[in-house]
Every structure is written in structure tokens, then in C-alpha cells.
Amino acid sequence: MTTQNTEQSAAPIMAWPRKDGRKGIRNVITVAYLVECAHQVADKICRKFDESDVHLIGFSGCSPNEYSQYMMEALCTGPNVGAVLLVSLGCENFKKRQLASVVEASGRPVHTITIQETGGTRRSIDEGVEWINTTLADLRKQPKVPMDVSELVIGTICGGSDGTSGISGNPAAGYAFDRLVEAGATCIFEETGELIGCEHIMADRAISPEVGKQIIAAVNKASAYYDEMGIGSFSQGNADGGLSTIEEKSLGAYAKSGSSKIMGVIKPAQQPAGRGLYLLDVVSDGGMKYGVPNINDTQEIIELIASGSHVVTFVTGRGSVAAAALSPVIKVCANPETYARMDEDMDVNAGRIIAGEATIQEVGQEIFDLIIKVAQGELTTGEQLGHNEFVLDYKYFDR
Amino acid sequence: MPDNSKKLLLLNNQDNILVAIGNIEADTNVRVGDDELPVRANTSLGHKIARRDIEEGETIFKYGMSIGVAAAPISRGEHVHIHNMRSSYTPFTNVE
Numbered sequence: 001m002t003t004q005n006t007e008q009s010a011a012p013i014m015a016w017p018r019k020d021g022r023k024g025i026r027n028v029i030t031v032a033y034l035v036e037c038a039h040q041v042a043d044k045i046c047r048k049f050d051e052s053d054v055h056l057i058g059f060s061g062c063s064p065n066e067y068s069q070y071m072m073e074a075l076c077t078g079p080n081v082g083a084v085l086l087v088s089l090g091c092e093n094f095k096k097r098q099l100a101s102v103v104e105a106s107g108r109p110v111h112t113i114t115i116q117e118t119g120g121t122r123r124s125i126d127e128g129v130e131w132i133n134t135t136l137a138d139l140r141k142q143p144k145v146p147m148d149v150s151e152l153v154i155g156t157i158c159g160g161s162d163g164t165s166g167i168s169g170n171p172a173a174g175y176a177f178d179r180l181v182e183a184g185a186t187c188i189f190e191e192t193g194e195l196i197g198c199e200h201i202m203a204d205r206a207i208s209p210e211v212g213k214q215i216i217a218a219v220n221k222a223s224a225y226y227d228e229m230g231i232g233s234f235s236q237g238n239a240d241g242g243l244s245t246i247e248e249k250s251l252g253a254y255a256k257s258g259s260s261k262i263m264g265v266i267k268p269a270q271q272p273a274g275r276g277l278y279l280l281d282v283v284s285d286g287g288m289k290y291g292v293p294n295i296n297d298t299q300e301i302i303e304l305i306a307s308g309s310h311v312v313t314f315v316t317g318r319g320s321v322a323a324a325a326l327s328p329v330i331k332v333c334a335n336p337e338t339y340a341r342m343d344e345d346m347d348v349n350a351g352r353i354i355a356g357e358a359t360i361q362e363v364g365q366e367i368f369d370l371i372i373k374v375a376q377g378e379l380t381t382g383e384q385l386g387h388n389e390f391v392l393d394y395k396y397f398d399r
Numbered sequence: 400m401p402d403n404s405k406k407l408l409l410l411n412n413q414d415n416i417l418v419a420i421g422n423i424e425a426d427t428n429v430r431v432g433d434d435e436l437p438v439r440a441n442t443s444l445g446h447k448i449a450r451r452d453i454e455e456g457e458t459i460f461k462y463g464m465s466i467g468v469a470a471a472p473i474s475r476g477e478h479v480h481i482h483n484m485r486s487s488y489t490p491f492t493n494v495e
Contacts, residue, residue: 163418163445166462167410196488197465223488232489239494242419242445244459244479245486248466317445337444354420354444356405 013375015147018079019107023147025310025375027082027139028326029132032072033058034099035092041113041121042087045128051386052379053136055325059392064093067268067395073102074269074306076110079153080326082139083109085128090116109135150184150275152375155304155312155327156256157190159297162241162317162335166252168353168360169315169334175364176313176371177258177277186272188304189257190280192222193233193293197247198254202279207261214265218281228288237318241335256315267397268303280307290394298322298391301329311374313367321345323382325390328374331381332367347381407431407448411463416447416479418461423448437476447479459484 015023031054033042039058046056057075059068076084076099084103088096096112103110111131118124156173158165177187195202199219206212226232232246243249263276272278282303283293294300297314301324304312313330314320319338323329333339336351343349348367352358374380406429407417417431423442428435431450438448447461453473458465471483481494 163447164420167408167418167420201464226489231493232486232491234489234491234494236494239481242443242447242480244447244481244484245467246489246491247486248461251462251464251466335444 013147013149013372014144014377015375016082016142017145020077022079022308023145023151024079024082025147025377026080026326026328027142028052028080029054029083029085029135029139030076030081030326031056031085031087031128031132032076034086034088034094034096035062036060037062037089037092038087038115041115041124041128044121044125045085045087045132048129049132049136051388052383054132055388055390057325057390057392059094061394062092065394067397068392069095069098071269071303071306071392073099075302075326076103077106077108078305078326079308079310081108082142083135084111085131086110086112087124087128088112088114090114109138111135147375148184149180149372152180152310152371153186153188153272153308154180154371155188155190155280155301155307155309156315157297157300157304157312158253158256158315159300159322160316160318160320161238161243161249161252163243164241164335164351164354165315165317166255168363169317169332169350170252170255171360172348172350172353172363172367173256173313173315173332174258175360176367177256178260179364179368180371181258181260181276184275186275186308187258187260187277188266188272188280188307188309189277190282190304191233191253191294191300192218192279192281192283193226194246194253195219195250196223196226196232197250202254202257202262205259205262207263211262211264215262215279218265218279218283221281221285222283222293225283225288225293229292241317256313266307267399268395269306271308280304284395285398286396289396293395295393296391298324298389299393301389302391311371313371315350319345321385321387322389323380323387325388328380329382329387330367330370330374345381345385407436409450410461413463414460415450415453415457416459416461417450419444419446419448439476440478442478449473449475449477449479451475453479
């Protein structure tokens, strides 16, 4: 197995170099609407192209929000993005000129369509399609360079968790994380609201007492936030699948972080300062201003991507079909019954651990190997099926 | 008698529950190591069964760690779930 690992690590990943020193394992054009009023026009532009080349993202709100602004700036200059088309209605509050200049400074082609100036739906769609046609041809000529495993940033989440998630899928994803950290890569795990009950064991893994305090503070903030809301991050599906409390769900979810030292706590769109394992603090600062911290799994995945994730692993027990725009999502199915029903949407069958057909280490190695293959260009089931889900909501963080 | 030896999983020696890794029919005796446990209700994959009698207020251990407390006395072999245990953190009212 060691020989195989060495071979995997040595195999070249060919990636697109970016001006900031990062490298992209995909080179997509993203079309970003800057208010809901521009969503349909942006969507119609995307539908003229192959869903593997052009990905739709955007922010629906018209009222200003600092978080959504810097999230969009981080996403539009993320490692897998090659060019950006901004679609504005014209009167929304989003700072589109600031976003365009951030993208331009990153060395990427960027173009802004303002529907009120272009003259309505059809003219805006035509202008967008023409720009993408030209830009796609330019992107296809861009050269690739070798990329080391240590340059990868990998995120992990779990969703649709059940009683199998914490004994098969999450520990296997954790094993893959440990292997990635050993190889010098950067790993991010998240959802502090689903780590309630794990704060002290997690703090014991902190690289320093200061990071330990940050971990406990982040989970305490999440716990207080959910108390204020009156509901925890716990669903009917979690209970139907055998989970009884938030701390039981948390302990299962915690397993996907592996056993490496935790180097720091970051906030959405913040890039990890170094290599190794980081915790993403996803719950707003300053109390319950904007409602539910993450309205669904997709919002969590998008935050991992905004913090630089090239690939995200997604462990599910009940089963999900969702992937994401901009970065490939590797779906790890924890439950053998779910896998049997939904295999076309799954990349890894961790249910084999439950069935006694494979060990956590074997499935964990499979996840690690698949991350490398996906970085080398292999398409995930989500990419093959055209899943480009995207959600961005209002939030507030102290920065 | 069907082979039930692989239907319940003990995750940690400190645990007072076992996890079903297959579906178990009501009133089945399930073998766990040298022991035999009377599972009383239909139990689906991923759900928990009491490994021994548990008193009300006692901590429920899974992975060797607390996942909440017993909200009622629980007998050995009984289904342990939201009807007889609760969170030590955020309770919820959104599940049936």
C-alpha cells in the first residue's frame, strides 16, 4: 500500500497557474449575477454552454452586505476560476466595480453586463454569450503547469447524516484528511454548529493554547446562536436515521477531521495561513442578525470553496445529489442501503465498512486516491451529472 | 436461527449502547460477542440499542463519549432514541 501511495503522490497533477501563486485544477468561466433581478439573464447565458465550462454563481440580495461582497470577490478569484462575467441589473447595491477591479487585478479576464444599459433581456444574453465564446477559446489556449499534492486545499463537509455517517463515511474521510496533511496539503473542516459537544476534545488537538481557545470560543458562539434561534442544526432525516441528539451528530461529524493537529480557525473567504488542518468558523459574529447560519449543505460547501478549496469531500448517510459550482465535490456514501439506491450520484461507497467488506483505512485510501485523480482531471459524479449548486446568503463576521 | 452476530456494533468499551449495522426484527435475540441481547422493537440500520439497563438521568455513551442523558429508565435491549434520551446541549422540537 505504501508503494501505491508514493506512486499516487508522485503522479503529476497538471494545473492552471494563477497570478497569486495558487493553481487551479479546473479552468471554468463563472457567470455571476449581482442581484436576483439579474439571475434569469445570467442563467440563460450559462444554458447556452456546456455545464462543465460555465458555472452560475451570484447573490440575490439587493441590500448591501459586506460578507457577500468579499465572498463573491474570493469566489471569483478562486483557484479553479479562469474568467468572470458579471451580470448586474444596474440599480442594486452590490459594489460591482470593486468586484470587477479585484478580478482584473487577479489577472483574469472580466466583463460586466449592466442590463439596464445594455437594453433588456435578449441584448444582455447575446452580449454575454459572445463574450464567453471568445473567452472560452482564449482559456483553452492557457498552458498548464505541474502541481504538487502539497499545493492542494481540500474541504470536507457532511450532510444528510444518519447513524452510519459517524462509523463509516466520516472516519474514512478523516483518514483521507490525515494522509493529505502528511503529504503537506491544506485541509479545512467546518460547521461549528455541528461540532457542539466536541469542543474540548477538539481543543486538545490545537497546535497552541491560543488556537485551542479560538476553537472553544467558535463552538460556544455556535451553541449560543442556536440557543437564541431555538433550533439546533438537527433535521428529521437525522432522527429517522438513528441520531438522537446534536452532540451525537457532532461526534460523528467530528470524525471527518481526522487526527491531525489543528493549525488555526478561519472564517469564510479567509485563506488558511499555512498548510495542515484548519477549522472553518461558519456562524456569524454579533448575535442572530441574519437568521439560520447556513441554510443548507450547499452554503457550507460554497464557504469552503471561498476559502480556497480545490475539491470538497461530502459524506452523506441519507443520500444527497448536490455538488457545487467552481470546485468538484466527491460524494462519500456512508450507508450501504442508500448507496444501493443512489449509486449514480455517489463517488465512494463507504457503506462497505458497515457491510464488513472493507476497512476504514481501505475506504479512506480510496478517497485520498480519488482526490488526486479528480485533481488530475477525472470528473466526479456531480460534474458528470451537471450539478453546479450555489447558495450565498447574508451573514456578518468581525474581521 | 439466523446469524445475528454482525447486526450490532460496539464502538467503545465504555459505551452503554450498541449501533445497529443491519436491520433487526422485533423480539430477536442478537449475539454480541459471547453475550445475547433481547432486541424488543424493529430496529433500523444506524439506530441504537441499550447494552445494559440504564437509569433515568444517566449519561449515554457512544464512541466512549457523552451523547446526552437518559430521559427515562431504559432496559437492556431497548431502542435508545429521542423518546427516551435528550441532549445536554441544544434540545430540539422540530422532529417527530
